[in-house]
Amino acid sequence: MFKSSFNYFNLINKALDGSWMKNSAIASNLANVNTPGYKKETVNFEDVLRSEMNLNTGVPMTKTDARHIDPYNSGTITSEKVNDTSYRVDGNNVDVDVENAELAKNTIYYNSLVTEINGQYNRLKSALRINK
Template identity: 45%
Template sequence: MAFFPDSLQTLENSLGYASAKNHSISDNIANVDTPGYKAKDVEFKNVLQNELKSSLEAKRTHSQHIPFNHFNTDQSYRTVTRRNTMYNHNGNNVDVDKEMAELADNQIYYQALVDRINGKFSSLKTAIGGGN
């Protein structure tokens, strides 16, 4: 039995995603007037699929079958550059209104993750203290 359940690892990965997204949004906002700057996004890549692969236990009927836990689920996001749009005459494609809306959304997401982690640790503290 693992001391910390897989849900804490998932929450940690989600915090990493939210932090990377916040960093890319702040870079975009900081470069709103930089000529030629291309905005960056952080996106999930097959997160649900990877999580399902890592948590499913499949029965292997042949020794050469690949087990589900063989797949790499360390990083569930990546940073990409938006190249197909241009909003300003100087080649910059940062839409400050869009970035501010994404920043607010990401802050709510991050805070929800922190609250969930705090709840997990509070449950552990209660269990260790014997319910007191």
């Protein structure tokens, strides 16, 4: 029970980190909307989270050889530049409307994660208080 709870906490924390990184990338994109040649930055942390969730299916994974990939460190969240063609003459590929929509979506996602992790911590605190 506790092991699965802590895996869930770790998953939510990783999602919070990814959402925070995505928010920073969006803020950087919006700050550079008028910078000629600037290419927007994206953070796709959803794939890392999906692989983390697949690891938490209950099937135990063991590392039997030093050359094996560590199953509990499945991936890191990274950002990348999008070098697709720009519809602007100055080479900048940031679309303010798209970035603002992504910012709103990511803010809602981040706030829901914060609400969820606060609820989990409160349930854990209640369980610990009852067992005193």
